[in-house]
Amino acid sequence: MSFKNYGPLCTEVYDLTKKVGQSFGGDIEYYTGRLKQNGGRTLEAMVGSGRVIIPLLEAGLDVDGMDYSGEMLASCQERLNEKGLVAKLFQSDLQNMSLPQKYENIIIPGGSFLLIEKREESKEALKQIFNQLEKGGRLILDIFLPTDNFEAGKVIRTLTVNCPDGDIITMEDKLVEVNFLEQYKVSYLKYEKWREGNLIQTELQRFAIRWYGIEELKLIMESVGFKEVTVSADFEFGKKPAHARQSFVFEAKK
Numbered sequence: 001m002s003f004k005n006y007g008p009l010c011t012e013v014y015d016l017t018k019k020v021g022q023s024f025g026g027d028i029e030y031y032t033g034r035l036k037q038n039g040g041r042t043l044e045a046m047v048g049s050g051r052v053i054i055p056l057l058e059a060g061l062d063v064d065g066m067d068y069s070g071e072m073l074a075s076c077q078e079r080l081n082e083k084g085l086v087a088k089l090f091q092s093d094l095q096n097m098s099l100p101q102k103y104e105n106i107i108i109p110g111g112s113f114l115l116i117e118k119r120e121e122s123k124e125a126l127k128q129i130f131n132q133l134e135k136g137g138r139l140i141l142d143i144f145l146p147t148d149n150f151e152a153g154k155v156i157r158t159l160t161v162n163c164p165d166g167d168i169i170t171m172e173d174k175l176v177e178v179n180f181l182e183q184y185k186v187s188y189l190k191y192e193k194w195r196e197g198n199l200i201q202t203e204l205q206r207f208a209i210r211w212y213g214i215e216e217l218k219l220i221m222e223s224v225g226f227k228e229v230t231v232s233a234d235f236e237f238g239k240k241p242a243h244a245r246q247s248f249v250f251e252a253k254k
Contacts, residue, residue, distance in 0.1 A: 040104025
């Protein structure tokens with residue numbers, strides 16, 4: 001069984017556990033407020049299946065979406081259709097982004113920036129974001145610091161999801177690599193779908209997270225041309241970070 005990145009089972013679990021409009025720590029409220037204040041057109045990069053973009057559209061904001069996963073974009077489009085909403089959706093990864101227009105805001109919610117595994121690709125992604133912004137436009141993204149589960153070889157999390165049709169999906173998260181020097185860790189996520197006690201579908205995903213120190217990411221942003229970089233804690237603008245278990249929201253201006 002080879003690896004899949006955000007395949008059908010992963011997308012199904014994502015849809016059922018990260019529902020449209022479900023706010024984590026106040027993130028949707030934060031992005032809504034900041035984008036209303038900034039004004040202009042917004043791109044949600046790494047849009048997933050629509051958890052954030054749909055409430056932003058419902059709040060009257062002008063938002064497009066982008067993701068490299070065709071399965072996620074198909075799910076997002078389905079949810080847009082269900083709500084009677086219209087948004088342009090683009091399939092691309094960040095480091096190769098070349099969209100037909102520029103934006104006043106680009107956002108990356110949900111800590112998704114950390115899913116870019118290689119440091120050089122992260123920096124290239126920031127360069128492409130910078131190029132895709134209008135002059136004076138703003139990048140807003142949030143990150144977290146991994147503070148638990150660093151013992152490779154152990155199953156660190158399991159999940160059981162009940163599907164609306166009665167099927168069950170189980171997920172096992174096994175940590176296989178931790179590199180403190182390079183600041184990343186890798187898990188294998190095994191998804192299995194069961195129907196009446198029979199295994200009918202399986203999927204294996206390689207899942208990597210790269211983390212950054214606060215000052216480190218600020219310096220990287222500044223090195224590609226961003227200015228006025230600010231960091232707020234726990235989705236409260238201007239709140240100073242105080243400890244490692246908080247969420248950290250970066251805002252930067254082109």
